[in-house]
Amino acid sequence: MIPRSALTLGLAGLLPFLWGALGMLVPAIDEQTTALLGQRFGASYILISYGTVILCFMSGVLWGFATKTNAAIAYALSTLPALWAFFTIGGGGTRATIAVLIGFLLVFACDVQFARWNLTPPWWLKLRALLTVIVCGCLLIGIFA
Secondary structure, three states, rough: OOOOOOOOOHHHHHHHHHHHHHHHHHHHHHHHHHHHHHHHHHHHHHHHHHHHHHHHHHHHHHHHHOOOHHHHHHHHHHHHHHHHHHHHHHOOOOHHHHHHHHHHHHHHHHHHHHHOOOOOOOOOHHHHHHHHHHHHHHHHHHHHH
């Protein structure tokens, strides 16, 4: 069972992704948001910038797990989400959003491997699968809307 605090905070962390996707689907919401808060809070920008932040955060989370079996490989894998973000995110809205999407799929692949190595709590993959599906859905809206 996923601990309540982890689930609650994980779901709360989806709010910027959901807001970005909503703004992509309903341009009037995006226009009102940017008029009130500035271009930095535009739907496409939220998906890219917040996605970049979370990819880097996930590098840190994975680094924290990389302390037991296969430590050297696990430490190396844990750096990949942040490096992916640094080297691939840019070049315009659609291209950057695709890079963020691929980054989240790669993070999930790392999550699966870390779980196979028994480096994560037993509930980790269930939480990460739920969050990854929702994040990827929001990013797909950002790409195709």
